[in-house]
Amino acid sequence: MDRVRQWARGAYERVLELELSGTPSHVAVIQDGNRRYARQQGDDATDGHRAGAETTEQVLEWCRETGVDELTLYTFSTENFERPEEENEALFDLLCEKLREFADADRVHDSGVRIRAIGETGKLPERVREAVDYAERRTAGYDNLQLNIALAYGGRAELLSAARDVTREVDGGDLDPDDIDVRTVERRLYEGPTRDVDLIVRTGGDERTSNFLPWHANGNEAAVYFCTPYWPEFRKVDFLRAIRTYEHREESWRKTRARRALALVRALGGAEVGDARRVLRRFKDALPSAEREALEAEGDTEFERPAD
Incomplete structure (x- = not known):
């Protein structure tokens, strides 16, 4: 049974390692x-x-x-x-x-x-x-x-x-x-x-x-x-789980910051979405690097499309 548990733990570790990016x-x-x-x-x-x-x-x-x-x-x-x-x-x-x-x-x-x-x-x-x-x-x-x-x-x-x-x-x-x-x-x-x-x-x-x-x-x-x-x-499996938690937290954090940026731009003076995109493009480069990366990562969203 000990050998079986060790084999199963090793297999799970390999799965976790493959999941981590x-x-x-x-x-x-x-x-x-x-x-x-x-x-x-x-x-x-x-x-x-x-x-x-x-x-x-x-x-x-x-x-x-x-x-x-x-x-x-x-x-x-x-x-x-x-x-x-x-x-x-x-x-x-x-x-x-x-x-x-x-x-x-x-x-x-x-x-x-x-x-x-x-x-x-x-x-x-x-x-x-x-x-x-x-x-x-x-x-x-x-x-x-x-x-x-x-x-x-x-x-x-x-x-x-x-x-x-x-x-x-x-x-x-x-x-x-x-x-x-x-x-x-x-x-x-x-x-x-x-x-x-x-x-x-x-x-x-x-x-x-x-x-x-x-x-x-x-x-x-x-x-x-x-x-x-x-x-x-x-154990190593605990360590890998911790890193997986970091990866999920990092992904969630970036998305949240991107959504906050969009909400802020849309709220400026009641601007329409088209105006909001133009404002965003004007000051996007002044944002902290984490926020810029989050915006650029969502290339299929309205952040990257030309303003109306």
Whole structure:
């Protein structure tokens, strides 16, 4: 029966792979359920974290296979400091071990994986900071796949820190309030992610994003995939389902934006459809690229037909 299940799972994976036509550039993962998995197995929490680390290695390989450019893992939040000290100390030991192991692994160097840590890493024990520095130095020259490890990370804290930095510069006369834009804030976020998040994956059954990358994900209207397996149980079929969710979300998003653009043009001054098409053609090139692509994709609609 195990062989039959493995065969069926492999066949389903191949079907999913054939169905996929696009890949998210940046995937962010909330690795939830390590401790619950350990309790279910009758093990200590540390055993669950170690099993989860094995899943992380597999996900890196799946990202390489499917062409994902950037992967961010929610590994240790600011709230996690409130967990029992002995559990955190064991987790810190595991982080040190895995960071150094990844940094020295041939598969990491062969695949050109760059490792970065994001978050308030200064709050971490010295041995973890040293392991982070080692991993970042060893992989600094790579750019095929960027792996961001979120450590001592909290999305609200990140945004508050950026807001305080902007406020100080305005108060000091170094920044004109009229010059504040998206790039002003982005330059003051934690160094690490280089792209907006396209897809958030959360394991473990909870349907919330838990203060994770709010600027990079919410601003980009990222797709979200919630699944019930605990992180150590997360399989390639779950990963492919998540990408399928992203594809469906992307298609729906483009259509929605195109419809909004048409509704806006039609509403201008009560213009007739013919006038609306002429107005649309006049300012279409000024729209964000996503909206232009959505309009051009619907080449059989009135957007592309000559005005009456």
